[in-house]
Amino acid sequence: MNQSKTIFSGVKPSGDLTIGNYIGAISQWPEMQDKYRCIFSIVDYHAITVKYQPEELRKRILEITKIYLASGIDPKKSIIFQQSAVPEHTELAWILGCSGSYIADLKKMTQFKDKAGEKQNSVFVGLFTYPVLMAADILLYDTQAVPVGDDQKQHVELTRDIAKRFNNKYGPSFVVPEAIVRKEGARIMSLTEPIKKMSKSASNSNSYISLLDDIEVAKKKIMKAVTDSGTNIDYDSADRPALANLLTIYAQLGNRQIPRLVKDYQGKGYGEFKKDLAEIVAKFLTDFQNKFNNISNKEAQAVLESGRQQASALAQMKMEKIRKVIGVR
The missing domain is CATH 1.10.240.10 (Tyrosyl-Transfer RNA Synthetase)
Known part of the structure; x- marks a missing residue:
């Protein structure tokens, strides 16, 4: 694993992953493994910002893990882990929500507008603050580059702003990451409504x-x-x-x-x-x-446990520094 640059990205375990998800993001991950330190997460806390079934979520977490492996992500070269298994993600999200995230910025996020629609007063707070948790996911590992689909570029820009504000307030604490968006295939569109992005949550x-x-x-x-x-x-x-x-x-x-x-x-x-x-x-x-189909659930669980241990070690070291910086230690 090359330590010269850290890459972080993740997929939300909700709905069926599509060829759009694969082409737009996942397909570019395997080739990065020999060049960079790669960290890939199943971001399950993001999945509970909307209606979901617990049993379905458990199934999807293992499914996404197996999709990562089937796509060519090698657990010997990359860290593959479940977001909720590393509590520092939510701890840092709270800190960033208090030191770098403005409500005005969150109101501009197009994904919140699209998902909340006309029901913004009746959706859960988690959907609104979703980008702050995403920023924590990225900044926790001193990520330098985030390979994402075109629709997530705005969230990475917000992450950059949050990191800069925090650094201005407390001194150099976070690496300011860049988004990596592929030139071709960054946004695969719906087969029935090609002006809309292909979505795993589409009703049709x-x-x-x-x-x-x-x-x-x-x-x-x-x-x-x-x-x-x-x-x-x-x-x-x-x-x-x-x-x-x-x-x-x-x-x-x-x-x-x-x-x-x-x-x-x-x-x-x-x-x-x-x-x-x-x-x-x-x-x-x-x-x-x-x-x-050649990857068992047991194998996927073992990969997640190994990844949890590796991600936790990195996250704990980072949070020790952040706690001292903000004055709670």
Whole structure:
């Protein structure tokens, strides 16, 4: 494990992880393991900010762990742990909420606006303060870079602001992190409403493809995916977002370049393109699910316990310093 730079990222164990989650974030993690100290969390406390079932949450925590492993994250190279198993996360979140986080900033967070909608007066406080806990997740490990999907970039910017305010008040205490957002595939869109991000919490299951979807079901979703007016295959994310989204999925899962795909499909229709894309998705899912199914719950639990020990050691050292800095020790 290279100690030159620390990378931190995490996934919330709620809903089915989609190919959008994989392409936008998780797929870039394995290649970072040989370059940096990588810490990847299952951020389960973030999952309880909205309605959930405890039994479902327990299942999802192990599922996400196995997805990490199936994606190529190696517990010998990276720390994989469950957020709630390291209590320093919530302790630091409280401190940051008192020393660096402004209500005005939290009100600007687009994810809170999207999830709360018109019911902002009846949602739990945790949904509002979610970004502060995310900041604690990141700052606790002196993280220098955070690989995230495009939708989380705003939260990393807030984390930077919180770190700077804390450092200005108490002296150098936290590393100010940067977001790493991939150039292509950072935001995979819905298959049914391509102006919206593909979401694992969407009510219409045809709008997303889960990493654990039945293969034939996934192929049907691709064939049903909306396309734009016109018949030629070209890439135009502004005027033809549906086709641009499908081309991006094809390129990312098929390891192809979009300009080459456009050239290869000149003179061919949507039907042939989508049929080929369905096969690309099917091959990816088959390979991924074979790896996933070969990982037992017992193995996943062992990985989480080992990761807890490693993450706890780092978190405890950091919090000893922070407690002294703020005057409670």
